[in-house]
Amino acid sequence: MYNFTHVNANSIDDATAALAQGNARAIAGGTDLVTLLKGMCTLNPPEKVVNLKTIPNMNYIREEGGSLKIGALTTLTAIAKSDVVKNKYTALAQAAKATASPELRNTGTIGGNICQKPRCIYYRAELNTFSCLRKDPSGMCYALAGINKRHSIFGAAAGCVDVCPSDIAPALVALKAKIATNKKTWDAADFFVVKGEQINSLDADEIVTEIQIPEPASGTKSAYVKFAFRKSIDFPLVSVAAVISADDASIVLGGVHPQPRRASAAEDAIKGKAIDDASATEAGDVATQGSTALGENRYKIQITKVMTKRAILACA
């Protein structure tokens, strides 16, 4: 564990000011940051950790002005159990429920989940044994020719073939969510990028404050399906968020690329069609168009096809 100073923020302004001074990181549930600090696997360890959980009024789920608003400090358990999320934004409730374990969901927040650091086994090697590209621009990607069973099947982003580890991310992209911060409001589709050690575009002093999801058109159905080796606690090897209405389809893949990835061909294949085994299979089969397996992960192409099909069928 690195040594650091712990600061409780009383407001977003407080937190912003604290983050702007020197090398600092925000903490909410801490389920990701603490493992990173304990493993000492960042080249840039924070001298200060700024606690956001002491900021009031950031834990809520409410419908307002034609959209669902979720405070960034809302726990994944609260989201998974919310009736309104389960009924109208099913993919998000299912993604929250599929995340980690009950204990971690009770602590982890939606804001934290979309601000995780990479889970690549080289990136996470304790004591910074492997100075990979995500930490050090002069480093290299060890996974490319090494252990890559869990890695991208759609190539690299900024030289990295790790996958976006968030269950929540593909659901937000598929639901066309917006992510509000203390500086601006992002389209979820633009939010998730490879930016050094980050999986998102945030500045060092930028804090996620709220998730906003437009209310789906009547008759829209959504689903999130996840594949992992264990039935609990694992990060997604492949996940699929599907949001399908009579004339539209949004299908977003997780766990297969450094960013959540729209499966445009699958969307086109299912759009406007009756959902049945044949149409779902057809869409699943084209979901992996453009994929290229690394040495160990050809199986993910097969799994992606099957999970896409199952996500679509779940929207029937």
Place this chain on the structure above:
Amino acid sequence: MALPELKVIGKSENHDKVGHLVASCKADFASDRLPLVKYYAASKGATVMRGVVKNVDASRALDLPGVIAVVTHEDIPIWNEAIFWWGQEVAGVIAEDPQTARYALTLIDVEYEERPGIYDPDESMRDGAPLIGVRPDSNYAVVTDLKRGDLEEGMASADVVLETNQDWTNTFQHNCMEAHQSLAWWVGDHVYCWIPSQHVFGAKNAIVNGLGLPANKVHVYTRFTGTGHGDKAGDIFTAATATMSKIVGGAPVLFEKGRYGSMLQHGRQFDLKSEIKWGANSDGKIVAVDAKFFGNGGVHTWAPVGNVHFGLRTTYDIPNANFQVTSVNTNTPGRSYWRCVNDPPGAANYDPALFKLAEKLDMDPYDVVMKNLLPDDAPDLDPPNRVWGGRMLKDMFEWCHQASGYANKYHKPGTKPLDDGRLHGIAITGHMDSHGGVNGAGRGAIVTMLPDGRCFANVGGARGCEGGPTICCHVVAEALGMKYEDVGLGRWGDTDTALDAGIQAGSTFTAGAGGAFYSAAMDLRKKLFEYAITKDGFRDIEGITPEDLDAEDSEVFYKGDTSIRLTYRQVMAGTPPTAGSGNGWGSTLRSRSVGGVPIGEPCNSNGSACTAVEVAVDTDTGEVEVTGMWNAVDTGRTIFKQGTDKEMWSGIELMLWQALLAGDVYDPATSACLSTQWTESMMITPLDFKGENFVAQDFESDDAAGPYGAHGIGEPCVTNYSAILCAIHNATGKWVDMNHGPCTPDVILKSLGKA
């Protein structure tokens, strides 16, 4: 030794009467002794797979506030400048707090001269491969070579000859709940050390030998191990901790390996492959087997691979055979003991090989097994041809067959879809186990009675769990004729007050240590009865000898007139504390004659196990659901039913983990072990199996070797993950290539040609 009959222990009708008094599960560990700790230590692993340390630059670490000292192989006697695996300790930091100690590791710069190393065991065995440095003139050695009958003639006489190859099974770390740690401090020229160890005297000897100290100046304590699985049997880093403490003037230093150090520097299960050639008649009778096994010991030349053939050798009646085991070394972390050391990987090789033979013969594998099963009352086929003290394989196979409904469920491989589209599979496997007997286990027990009549059982080993020690106290009570509640636990695991008990294996504790405690109690009983005949009440009886006395309910009485009695407190009045000591019983027929062999003759005393497994395999995703498991274990005698059930259920979980999820992950370029975190270790969780059709059934064979007929069961009950592999084959019709890892969905999809 005369055997006074135990009235409760070992009687089937008394399963629920034992095991409830002493068990407390209140444990304290080395890191619980924090008030004692002044400094914390952590160590850094090498980042090359083979080479020599040329230079260690610790200047940046030493500049860090809170760092007290940096140590290298020049300071620590058990460390080495020659590097043989990625992760081998090269430097350590002693600091004022654990965070600083670990952070300072990142500030130590180590310069290496790299040498060629080998990660892949096949490459290591290749002709002309460079030496990896752990053996003088080779990278491998044949460690077992047993021959029976005439192999060539047997093969020539067979209707069918089949050569089978099984590729490498998985290697994985134990993931003990409590990571490795030890605490040491000095008082004058005496050193004291706490360590969670399964071999406390081994940990003591590491300091004695490493630091060249006289044994009476080294004091090592162990109490509990937060699980060990065999991985805490060879802990010698007490020598490093003691040295670190000496460097800081004898102040208490807690050396914590953490999950990371435990994964990199401690033992793990070995990976195993085989080439097995069968000769069989068309009716399924096997007439010859030529079985060659290859075990990857990593850097350990002593990796315990030599007995992997045991189940194949002892379960089946095969007249002509060759069993050969080769121990291969690689520049990877050393393999060591794991629960049931040899048998799970052994069975995961020879059971699939046997199923391949059945397929070739167009027979149900169960029929081939039953056709060739060595009868339970037959002696071992190999010299010295000893009888078995107790063996129940046939009954257990038949129970698995019946309980699982196998007769109605078996089908040809790859032929039975379920309603939901998945494929159904079922298999039964079982074998004698190289563990579970009383052979050699259990020694160094001491039973002490104080002048107030209280009695304590003591041994130089970790308590490990509470079931075994509880039973040992009960055994002492019965042997002495005391109430259970009058016998307590002494200072177990204290090298100052106990005798060397060897390696403590919780899973064979009741069978092994129980015998030693029985002997110790009988030794004490003799002394106490000698005291008793000198006391008022007994001494006036004409011609009385100790043989005229007996004891019950903590009272000694005269057999000629049971109303003449003294409590043990009265017997002990005016006498100093008195102790008896004893060793285990060894594998000799004691309670009855077997197969015409008289009591007193050496025998084989081993456990055995059998499992039926039913699976559903999703061929779209490669996911395997184990939908049923019927696990039978020959317990000899079930002593503590609750503990027995617990062991069996933990065995079921371990089998599922071992077959489906357990596997180290190594970077092929560097041989770095990357699975140091839970995401890659993939410990099994309750959500990974439903357990609806899971049954654990103990079978009592009453082994004639032990003091009360018990087998150790912790290990035999984890041996049958081969049944899962065979059931998957029955479902898909394909054999998986585990390639050193677990049978995860990607492996299944690969076998199906979908990945």
